[in-house]
Amino acid sequence: MLTEDVRIGLFKISNPLLGEVIENRRLTALSRGARSDARHLVFRCEKPYPCLPGQSAGILPPGMDPRTSRPHAPRLYSVASPTGGEDGKNLLVSLCVVRHFWDNPKTNERGIPGAASCYLCNLKAGDIVRITGPLGRHFILPSDYQERDLVFVATGTGIAPFRGMLKDIFRAGYSKRVWLIFGAQHADCLLYGDEFQALSQKYSNLVYLKAISREEINPCPAEVPTRENRMYVQVRMHENRSRLLEILSDEKAMIYLCGLKGMEAGIFPVLDGIGKELGKNSFSGALQAGGRLRVEVY
Ligand code: NAP
Numbered sequence: 001m002l003t004e005d006v007r008i009g010l011f012k013i014s015n016p017l018l019g020e021v022i023e024n025r026r027l028t029a030l031s032r033g034a035r036s037d038a039r040h041l042v043f044r045c046e047k048p049y050p051c052l053p054g055q056s057a058g059i060l061p062p063g064m065d066p067r068t069s070r071p072h073a074p075r076l077y078s079v080a081s082p083t084g085g086e087d088g089k090n091l092l093v094s095l096c097v098v099r100h101f102w103d104n105p106k107t108n109e110r111g112i113p114g115a116a117s118c119y120l121c122n123l124k125a126g127d128i129v130r131i132t133g134p135l136g137r138h139f140i141l142p143s144d145y146q147e148r149d150l151v152f153v154a155t156g157t158g159i160a161p162f163r164g165m166l167k168d169i170f171r172a173g174y175s176k177r178v179w180l181i182f183g184a185q186h187a188d189c190l191l192y193g194d195e196f197q198a199l200s201q202k203y204s205n206l207v208y209l210k211a212i213s214r215e216e217i218n219p220c221p222a223e224v225p226t227r228e229n230r231m232y233v234q235v236r237m238h239e240n241r242s243r244l245l246e247i248l249s250d251e252k253a254m255i256y257l258c259g260l261k262g263m264e265a266g267i268f269p270v271l272d273g274i275g276k277e278l279g280k281n282s283f284s285g286a287l288q289a290g291g292r293l294r295v296e297v298y
Helices: 115-121 156-171 193-202 233-239 241-248 263-277 283-289
Strands: 017-026 038-045 056-060 075-078 092-098 101-104 109-113 128-135 150-155 178-184 206-212 254-259 293-297
Touching: 017 092, 038 115, 038 128, 056 092, 056 115, 075 092, 075 115, 075 156, 092 115, 092 156, 109 115, 150 156, 150 233, 150 241, 150 263, 156 178, 156 193, 156 254, 156 293, 178 193, 178 233, 193 206, 206 233, 233 241, 233 263, 241 263, 254 263, 263 283, 263 293, 283 293
Parallel strands: 150 178, 150 254, 178 206, 254 293
Antiparallel strands: 017 038, 017 128, 038 092, 056 075, 056 128, 101 109
16 A cells, blocks of 8 residues: 555544454563553454554543643554454454553652553453544555565564554565564563564564563673663664664665654664664664654654
8 A cells, every 4th residue: 555545534533433342451461560561452443444554543531631621632552453453344453552650740749640541451341442543654564565674673562563564464475574673671571472473483584583671681781782781672683783784785675663762762873883884874864864764652
């Protein structure tokens, strides 16, 4: 599908789509507590909701926002389902959501539960949610992706779009190389880990690498500094720089980053280091300018 054909804004705040919760499954170990409570949520929509991996769905939490005394604005979540949804008919849409907690510097209140993410994580089967969107065009795969090697880098719930994309590309018989590099705090918080493991066993052109920040140590902190020498996705990239160099030296190869705001600041220098080997300055900038580096961070 061409980018200009991608549909956006089909459902507005004034006329949202209703979706019934049919699944709300915790993806991380219960013992990790509320702050690592990431969920796979599936909604059965009353009408088709045509969205692509890389797009976002808006969720309207019920009630009023105490900060504005107005109804809550929609919150955007990346779609985790493949093209056509989980059912192929655009009726079953899934999201990957983690409980968010925030601090209010004005009141010094800390650890305030996020209104939308906690609403979503608490939903029960049969509950009805109000959905807007879909939104976003820049993070979808290009129509000619079958001719391109792909590198996907995710932290935490930023994995959502890559789950759908991987389902899409393998269903379509993708034969180029695809790398998925995923960062999580603990091995029992690897979102959709079983799905990716199974895919990488089935498809030899998928390389699945994990960076477990609180259980593995960064072996090269001088070259790739990380907080408390934790193992981050950018360290995995640096360790595999010669293979990534080979992949990214192809002018068609693309790299997608999704997850925590700030991850790009650690990844760009690694990409720039790879670019130097190719005789290019500011490789990350050149990749972005050429539309080959896509970033979705919140
Ligand atoms: P998280 O568990 O807090 O973090 C995931 C991993 O990233 C951890 O291993 C963490 O390490 C590591 N990390 C922290 N800072 C990093 C950095 N600067 N560079 C590289 N890795 C770093 O993640 P989360 O709670 O799931 O949050 C993910 C973020 O993605 C949220 O901000 C969310 O809004 C955003 N997002 C979500 C979606 C969606 O649809 N759900 C889509 C796009 C983006 P340590 O904690 O051990 O330092």
